[in-house]
Amino acid sequence: MLTMVQATVAPAAGLRIGELEAQYPMYCKAMRMLVREGASLAKVQRTLCWERLSVLHTSLPRHYRDPAQLFFNLQRELRDQQAPSVNQPQLNAGS
Numbered sequence: 001m002l003t004m005v006q007a008t009v010a011p012a013a014g015l016r017i018g019e020l021e022a023q024y025p026m027y028c029k030a031m032r033m034l035v036r037e038g039a040s041l042a043k044v045q046r047t048l049c050w051e052r053l054s055v056l057h058t059s060l061p062r063h064y065r066d067p068a069q070l071f072f073n074l075q076r077e078l079r080d081q082q083a084p085s086v087n088q089p090q091l092n093a094g095s
Contacts, residue, residue, distance in 0.1 A: 021060075027052050028053075032074055034049075035071065044067075054067050
């Protein structure tokens, strides 16, 4: 006799969704730090913050974005901060 097992998303270590939601800013900060350090996507995907952000996204997709999207947005923000702005006026030293 075959039985069907329903797949559910269960947070690791018995954490509840409310607890994960409360720690969301910390997980985002951890991801931001990893991006600043130049961590690859593959490396970030093996972290606790990725796992927790994935659980939040899977459980509440309308409230929490995919961690990959967050990763790429943070990379873009960092790249934009490091690049000189095109709209900034150039100052002449001789003027």
